[in-house]
Amino acid sequence: MRARSLAESFARFTLAAALAAGCSGSSDDGGSGGEAAGTGGSGSASVSSGTGGTTNPGSELGAGTMSGSGNSSERYETGLVSRDDTPYVLITNGWGPGFGSHTVSWEGTSFTVESMSGTAGSMGQPASYPTVFCGRYSVREVPDCGLPAPSASITSLRTGWRWAKNGNEGEYNAAYDIWMGNGTQLRGYLMVWLRDPPSYQPAGQPNSAHQGVTVANVPGSWNIWNGMVNGLPIVNWVRAEGNDSYEIEFDVMDFVRDAETRGLSVPGDTVNAVAVGFEIWEGPITNLKSVDFYVDVN
Template sequence: MRTPPPQVRALRGLLSALIATLASFAAVVALVAAAPPAQADTTICEPFGTTTIQGRYVVQNNRWGSSATQCVTATDSGFRVAQADGSVPTNGAPKSYPSVFNGCHYTTCSPGTSLPARLNTVSSAPSSISYGFVGDAVYNASYDIWLDPTPRTDGVNQTEIMIWFNRVGPIQPIGSPVGTATVGGRTWEVWSGGNGSNDVLSFVAPSAISSWSFDVMDFVRATVARGLAGNDWYLTSVQAGFEPWQNGAGLAVNSFSSTVQTGTGPGPDPDPDPGEPGEAACQVSYGTNVWQNGFTADVTVTNTGTAPVDGWRLAFTLPSGQRISNAWNASVTPSSGAVTATGVAHNARIAPGGSLSFGFQGTHGGTFAEPDGFRLNDAACTTA
C-alpha cells in the first residue's frame, strides 16, 4: 500500500478532528432539546385565578373578602404571596385564602385527583407541608379540609375542617372553644361553629408548626366522632395556605404534598362491628350515683383488642333532659345530646387489655336513664 504524502495525512487529521467536534456539538444539542424546560414561576393577581404545579396540584389566589390587590406566585413546589394589600377587621372574616390543593373546589379539580372519595373507602390520606412565615402581618397558616354528604365538585361543602398551624395577631376561629383533643399525636385547642353556609371544626396548635407530615384522616375521623360528618360522606379536597387579615406579602408554602389511598385498607366502617377482623374491640362499664335532679357517672373503658387505641374517643348519647356540668380525666363535649369523651395528655392511649376511667357530673329531669350505644373510635363497644 502506498503511503499518502504528508500534506494529505495532515488534511485527513484535520477533517477527522472537525467531524469529532461536530458530533460532540450535535450530541449536546440533542441533550438540550430532550431535557424538559424549567418551569417559570407564574404570578396570579386575578381574584380567583388558578394555575397547576407538579402536574397534580392547583394553586389558587382565592381573594374573596377584599377588593385590595393580592398576587400569588406559584413555584415548582408551592407558592408565595407576592402582594397582599389592604386589611379587614380582625373580628370578622379574613381577606382571602391563597392556597394549594388536591381535589375539587368550586368546579376546579386538580389533575388526576382521586377526590371526591367516600370516607369509608379511604385507608389513609398522607400529607406534608413546609411553611414560610412573616412577622409583619395578621394571619393564620392553615389546612382546609372539606367534607360533604355527596361527591360534590362545586360550591360549598357541608363541613369544613381547619387545622391552624400558626396564628399571628388578635384573630380566632369561627365559633367557640369546646375543649382540647389529641389528634395525630399532637394536642389541639378545638373550636366549633358555623359561618352561615357550613359547619366549621377547627383544630388550633398551641404554638407555631412550620412543617409537619401527617394523616388527614386522623382529623376526619375526629370530626366524624363529633357528629359533624358521617363515614358515608365524601372527602372533596385537601387544601393548605393562609388566611390573612392584614398584609401577608412574603408568606409561603415552600412545599406541599397530598395523596389519598383508597381501597380495602383500614378505612372507617360505616357500620362497625367489634367482632369483625380489624375493628377495635372494647367494653364499657357505666356506673352512676343518682339523686334528685343530679347525678355522677363513672365510666371505665377497656380495650379488649390486640392493638393499642391512640387518641381515644368514646361517643354516646345522653338521654333527654341530661346535661353535663363538669368532667374529670377526659374532655366531654358538648354538654348534652350526642357527646364525645376524649382522652387528655396523660391518658390518650389505651393499651391492649388495658382500661381507663373518667367521670362527669350532671343534672337531669324526670326519670333517670343510662345511655347506650357506646362507640370507641367509631367501633361499637359492649357494655359490662
C-alpha cells in the same frame, strides 16, 4: 395560567364558600385565640424561627418534582400545577371585601405571597386566602389527584405541608381547609390551623371540653373550636397562639376519626378536597411562603 373566565363565577361563589371555610374574628369577637385554655405544641420538626422546618426521617416533604409556574397580581388567578405528576390547582383568591392588592408567584405546590395589602371585612372576613388544593374545591375539580374519594374507600389520606413565615408576624393564619361532602355537594369543613394570629379566631366557639388535646398519630396538641357557618358545620383544630408549627405530616382520616370520637363529626361520606394556604386579614405581607405541599390518597 390566567383564567379570567372564572373570575365572575368565583366572585359570586367565593364570598359564601370562603367565609364558611374561613373565620369569624371581627374586631368585636376577635381577641387572642391563645386565650383558650390548654397549651399548644410544636409539630414534628417545627422550628420557632419559621424557616420551614427540617426534613423528618421518611418524610415526603422536600422531595417532590414540581412543575407549572407563574406569577400574578390578578385578584382571582388560577394556575394548574403538579407535584410528582399529581395535578393540583393554585388560586390567588383575593376574595375578601377588604382586599387591596397582591402579587403571588408559584412553582408546583410551592407558592409565595410576594406582597399583599388589605384589611379585614366588617364581618371579620380575611382579605384573601391564597391556596393550593387537590379535589373538588371552590370552582374547579382537579382531575386525577385522587379526590374526591368516599371515606369508606380510603385506606390512608396522607398529606404534608411545610411553610415559612419569613419575618411576617401579622394577622394571618396558616391552615388546612378540608371539605367534606358527597363528592359533588359540600356538607361541612374541617380546618387545621398551624398558626393562630394575634387578633382573629376560628369560626365557631372554643370547645371547653376539648382544649390542649392530642390527635392520634398527629404531633403536638390542639385547641378545638366548632360551630356552624353559613348553615354548615365546622370543626377547627388550632395551635395555641405563639406555638406555630411550620411543618406537619399526617393522615387526614385521623382528624375525621378524632371529630367522630368527640361527637363533632361533619356530615358527608366523602372527602371532597384538601387545601392549604394563608388566610390574611391585614397587610402588609411580604414573601410569606408555602414551601411544599402534597396529598397522597390510598
